[in-house]
Amino acid sequence: MSARSPAKVLSARPPRAGESAATASPMSPGVTAREAYRLSRIQAEGWNAAHRIAASTLDGPDGMQIEPLNPYAADPERIRWSAGFTSAIAS
Numbered sequence: 001m002s003a004r005s006p007a008k009v010l011s012a013r014p015p016r017a018g019e020s021a022a023t024a025s026p027m028s029p030g031v032t033a034r035e036a037y038r039l040s041r042i043q044a045e046g047w048n049a050a051h052r053i054a055a056s057t058l059d060g061p062d063g064m065q066i067e068p069l070n071p072y073a074a075d076p077e078r079i080r081w082s083a084g085f086t087s088a089i090a091s
Contacts, residue, residue: 039080042072046084 031039049069066085072078 039076042077043080043084046070046081046086047088048084049081050085050088 053069063082066082069085070078070081072081
């Protein structure tokens with residue numbers, strides 16, 4: 001009989017540098033799976049919006065240029081869209 005090693009359990013990754021609590025993990029405490037998915041789609045919308053804009057029109061991840069492009073008026077949607085947009089132009 002061979003000994004089997006115990007199964008590995010993956011834990012949630014810690015936030016990376018520059019990430020906020022809103023963008024570090026899709027499953028923040030108190031957020032349902034449906035809400036986490038919805039916010040991830042909003043973040044993807046921001047990422048896609050950044051790729052539709054010519055890089056030459058933006059000087060970099062400048063909040064003054066990005067905020068007027070954000071279609072969301074309230075948090076957390078506004079934060080997640082901005083996070084997606086900023087991450088796309090920073091890479």
